[in-house]
Amino acid sequence: MPKLPTLSGLELVKIFAQIGYQSDHQTGSHIILRQISSPHRRLTIPLHKELSKGTLRAIIRQSGLTREEFLILLNN
Numbered sequence: 001m002p003k004l005p006t007l008s009g010l011e012l013v014k015i016f017a018q019i020g021y022q023s024d025h026q027t028g029s030h031i032i033l034r035q036i037s038s039p040h041r042r043l044t045i046p047l048h049k050e051l052s053k054g055t056l057r058a059i060i061r062q063s064g065l066t067r068e069e070f071l072i073l074l075n076n
Helices: 009-017 053-062 069-075
Strands: 021-027 030-035 042-046
Touching: 009 021, 009 030, 009 069, 030 069, 042 053, 053 069
Parallel strands: none
Antiparallel strands: 021 030, 030 042
8 A cells, every 4th residue: 555645734725625625714724624515524734834644644534535545636
């Protein structure tokens, strides 16, 4: 299984925008994304230069994507 790449918070926001998430609001250094269509999930993305692997895995899991689906989305 390929490793997850090192991503910044802004890069992750752009990736989730491709699948229907949009910025809801920002609180400090965290941006909250909301899914446009049902089930209207909310994701909190820290706007750090580099996200830790555990944080990235947790955000992927909260988005409802599998690790493989996320890597495919990342490569598009």
